[in-house]
Amino acid sequence: MPRDKPAAEPAPITAHVVYDTYATFTVSRSWQPAVNIYERPDGLRVCVELAGVDKRQIDVRVEPGRLTIRGVREAPEPSPRGAGGSMRIVCMEIDYGVFERVIALPDRVDLGGVTSTYRSGWLWVHLPYQVSGRP
Amino acid sequence: MGKKRATRRTSEPVAADADSSQVVIPDTLPILPVRGMVMLPGTITPITIGRPSSRKLLDDSLPQSKVIGVLTQRDEEQEEPGIEELFNVGSAGLVLKLVRQPDETVQIIVHGLRRVVAGEAVRENPYLVARVSTPDEKPGSGRGFAAAVNQLRDQARELIAITPGVPEEALRVLMNIDDPSNLADFLVANLNLEVEQKQDLLEEFDVAKRVRAVHRHVSTQLQIQQLQQKIQQDVQTSIGDAQRKFFLREQLKAIQKELGDDGEEEESFVDQIRQRLEEADPPEAVMAEAERELNRLATIPPASPEYSVISGYLELIADLPWNIASEDELDLVKARKVLDRDHFDLEKVKRRLIEYLAVRKLNPEGRGPILCLVGPPGVGKTSLGQSVADALGRKFARLSLGGIRDEAEVRGHRRTYIGAMPGRIIQEIRRAGTNNPVMMLDEVDKLGADFRGDPASALLEVLDPRQNMAFVDRYLDVPFDLSQVLFIATANYMGNIPPALLDRMELIDIPGYTDHDKLAIARKYLVPRQLRENGLKAAQCKVYVSAVKTIIEHYTREAGVRELERQIGAVCRGVAATVAAKRNGRAKPVAVDDKKVRELLGPEKFVRELDTRTRTPGVVIGLAYTPTGGDVLFIEATGYAGAGKVQITGQLGEVMKESAAAALSLFKSRADQLGYDAAQLAKQDIHIHVPAGAVPKDGPSAGVAMYTAIASLLLGRPVRQRLAMTGEITLRGRVLPIGGVKEKTLAAARAGIKTVLLPEQNRRDMEEVDAKVKDKLTFRFVESVDQVLQHALGVKPANIKA
The missing domain is CATH 2.30.130.40 (LON domain-like)
Incomplete structure (x- = not known):
């Protein structure tokens, strides 16, 4: 079914709700980073919240109708050495490990023109629309 | 940070390398x-x-x-x-x-x-x-396993769908799990199971076995859920229905209020009934019963079936004329005039009715008599009822009892039955609107009786003047006073009226009409009526007396006048056809005389056959009393060589057969005196036949005729011409009296008989015999069979022992 609007499944929000009442099953054992998506006349701008990830460990793929962002984020942990080997985790809220996010794309996206940049913990993916008249 | 070209792939599945992060x-x-x-x-x-x-x-x-x-x-x-x-x-x-x-x-x-x-x-x-x-699991395989997994997935989906409170997400997750082991584990985690059960499933490393075990649990829970859902729905439906009805009823009230001119003055149905009941003012006991039902009615919702049952009952009570009676017309002269206007002759009936009026005049509290008019069809019994009501100035109600088999028709159904109704009597009273109508109980001799009950017995209560002041209809369930009702029953034949019923009624015989009566009736009523009905004016058609006489003698043979009226009608139609065919409306009136009648009605239907039939020995004319009046009856006897056997035919009843046997014995005992050799009897058979064979006949009154027929046959002497006889015989040779003298003599006169032999004891009935008949016939009264033979055959026994 052709789409003309981008769509991201709202996984990170519901996940918290579900945890409290319901044993959830995850197939891929991955977490899903939060995204913002902006639409402009010339194309889409997708911003992925991916702080603390080495840019080289982010895999951005585009296929017709689909944008996939995946990678691994290590848990951000201080080195235990300075403290004489003694440390306890008081709180651990930040997702870690394998992440994967799939975003459905409208057909108009020019797959050849997709670019991405990583800046200050945000991964920006620029998805331009095809110039009208082009097939 | 610089830009990075996004990798672009098109065919490789996305999740293929998800295991790269496998945790060790x-x-x-x-x-x-x-x-x-x-x-x-x-x-x-x-x-x-x-x-x-x-x-x-x-x-x-x-x-x-x-x-x-x-x-x-x-x-x-x-x-x-x-x-x-x-x-x-x-x-x-x-x-x-x-x-x-x-x-x-x-x-x-x-x-x-x-x-x-x-x-x-x-x-x-x-x-x-x-x-x-971390031992490896034993993965399942094979087609059966795949099927089991699919089934598990389907049932799990169903379970998720009907289980309240499960997030939609669960369904999506379920459909996305491909691995059977994962599927089973996901379900185990989310099923409502005991810890031990879950642990058992956790310990199951054989995937196929785990899938089967989980499947069992899923099925069980599915069934429980389905049951719960059904119960839930049932509960909801019943609550929903009650609420809906309540809501609709409230709406209805609101609508009724809007429709009514003024909500304040609007009377509820209950109030209306109460008012009508008070107006009807029934006796105290009845009012108490009505009051009780009324109170019940007020508490029942109008939609309940009980409501209409009770309201129907109360309406009946309110409608019944507990106190409404019409004023009797007590002017005897005027009453007589009305009766005379509508009916010719019927002297006895009219006299009895006038007597009743006279008694009413002297004693207004007297009870109504119960009269029973017995007579052949077509003599005007039923129409008499209406004229009696007219003469008395009362309402007229007619109840046809012919064929009624169910006593509930008379006495009603108990109110407990759905569709129960009051009996016909109460219904007619309600319709008449007065408690003293003339009530005609038509065809009382044709009441049926079977396993459903005996309506005749139910009528006993109605017709007993000492009981009917408190007649209890089963539906009404309270007594109603019928004592002011003037009951007139009609019947064709007294023999068919149950004796107990007969006992309660005052019988008035209405005999058939003589030819002379018929002529008068035809001239006064039938001809004018038929002319009118066929659109003929007196100026267009003149009916002569000779024409009517011809119709009476040759085209009808009946006690009443129905067929006569039909034949007159046929003549009038014929005339109407002629008149209408003529162009000139002012043509001469059509004259109807006996010739014209023969032309219009065809050959004569009834021929006097007496002379030809009675010339041989062994043929005798008897007289019979039938439901349709009197009739002549031929009795034939013939003999032939045989061994002394007797055969009796002609649809005869037991009594008539016995009477024939008695006649034969009587003849044998007197053979000597009559000069007949009794030994001859042993050498021949005798056959007695009474035509017409298709009509059933019974009764003892043909005994004399049977005896005469046998004597005439065996002695070889024909009976005198145009002689008829009736009477019962004993074995001693005595002649006993019979009933229906008037009808029998009438029939004899009609048939052209000249002489009639009657039992001596019937001499006192001669009063009733019409004067015109007396003129036509010669009567001979006989006491013994010997006298009969003397008159009929001219034989005198040699030695009378008596």
């Missing part, structure tokens, strides 16, 4: 004991940590490794379980998140990784650390 499970794991739950691989489970040892475990181990072993306690009560006190199969889990509450309890979210089997403990303090192994 070490040989030894810190063991987190849990109670009341079982963690399954693949699930993300929140666990609340309260025990200090467990907190210590997390504090110490998490900085090194996020993987822990989660094992369930065998005994929930145990505070610090050792390794033996835990189930040895559990899950290795990855701690995803950790949050501390202000009271130091810790909430962790653990992602179950895979099944582990705990071995010996490496240390027990301050928390358990144990060796673990």
Whole structure:
């Protein structure tokens, strides 16, 4: 079914709700980073919240109708050495490990023109629309 | 940070390399004991940590490794379980998140990784650390397994769909799990199972067996859910129905209020009935009963079937004329005039009615008589009822009892039956609107009786003047006074009226009409009426007396005048055809005389056949009394060579057959005196026949005729011409009286008989015999059979012993 609007499944929000009442099953054992998506006349701008990830460990793929962002984020942990080997985790809220996010794309996206940049913990993916008249 | 060209792939499945992050499970794991739950691989489970040892475990181990072993306690009560006190199969889990509450309890979210089997403990303090192994599962295979997995998935989907409170997401997850082992674990985690059951399933490394076991649980829960859903729906429906009805009723009230001119003055149905009841003013006992029903009515919702039953009953009570009576017309002269206007002759009936009026005049409280008019059809019994009502100035109600078999028709159904109605009597009274109508009980001799009841017996109560003042209809259930009703019953034949019923009525015989009466009736009533009905004016058609006489003599043979009227009608139609065919409306009137009648009606229907039939010995004319008046009857006897046998035919009843046997015995006993050799009898058979064979006949009054027929045959002497006879015989030869003298003589006169032999004891009935008949006939009264033979055959016995 052709789409003309981008769509991201709202996984990170519901996940918290579900945890409290319901044993959830995850197939891929991955977490899903939060995204913002902006639409402009010339194309889409997708911003992925991916702080603390080495840019080289982010895999951005585009296929017709689909944008996939995946990678691994290590848990951000201080080195235990300075403290004489003694440390306890008081709180651990930040997702870690394998992440994967799939975003459905409208057909108009020019797959050849997709670019991405990583800046200050945000991964920006620029998805331009095809110039009208082009097939 | 510079731009990076996004990789572009088009064909490779997205999730293919998801295992790249496979978490390695070490040989030894810190063991987190849990109670009341079982963690399954693949699930993300929140666990609340309260025990200090467990907190210590997390504090110490998490900085090194996020993987822990989660094992369930065998005994929930145990505070610090050792390794033996835990189930040895559990899950290795990855701690995803950790949050501390202000009271130091810790909430962790653990992602179950895979099944582990705990071995010996490496240390027990301050928390358990144990060796673990991770045996491989035995994967399922084969077509049966695939089918089982599909079925499990389908049933699970159904279960999710009907289980309230399950997020939609669950369904999506279910459909996305491809691996059967994961599917089973996901379901185990979410099914409502006991800890032990979950543990058993966790310990099942054979996937095929686990799938089957989970399937059983899913089916069970599905059935329970379906049942619950059904119960839930039923409960909802019943509540919904009640609410709906209530709501609609409220709306109806609102609508009624809007429709009424003034809500204040609007009377409820109950009030209306109450008012009508008060107006009807029934006796106290009845009013009490009505009041009771009225109170019940007020508490029943109008939609209830009971409501219409009670309201129907109360309406009947309100409608019945408890106190309404019409004023009797007590002017005897005027009453007589009305009766004379409508009916010719019927002297006895008219006289009785006038007497009744006279008594009413003198004693207004007297009871109504119950008259029964008995006579052949077509003599005007039924129409007499209407004229009596006219003469008395009363309402007229007619009840046709012919063919009624069910006593409930007379006395009504009990109100407990659905569709119960009052009996016909109460219904007619209600219709008449007065409590003293003339009530005609038509065809009382044609009442039926079978297993449903005996309506004649029910009528007994109605017709008994001492009982009918408190007639209780079963539907009405309270007594109604019928004593002011003037009952007139009619019947064709007295013999068919049940004796008990007959006993309660005052019989008035209405005999058939003589030819002379018929002529008068035809001239006065029938001809004018038929002319009118056929659109003929007196100026267009002149009917002569000769014409009517011809019709009476040759085209009809009946006691009443129905056929006569039909034949006159046929003549009038013929005339009407002629008149209408003529162009000139002012042509001469058509004259109808006997010739014209023959022309219009064709050949004569009834021929006098007396002379030809009675010329041979053995043929006698008897006289019979039938429901349709009197009639002449031929009795034929013939003999032939045989052995003294007797045969009797002609649809004769038992009594008539016996009478024939008696006649034969009587003849044998007197053979000597009559000069007949009795030995001859042994050499011949005798056959007695009474035509017409298709009509049933019975009664003893043909005895004399039978005897004469036998004597005439055996003595070889024909009976005198135009002689008829009637009378019962005894074996001693005496002639006993018979009934219906008037009808029989009438029939004899009609048939052209000249002489009639009657029993001596019937001489007193001569008063009733019409004067015109007396003129035509010669009567001979006889006491013994010898006299009969003397008159009929001219034979005188040699030696009368008497």
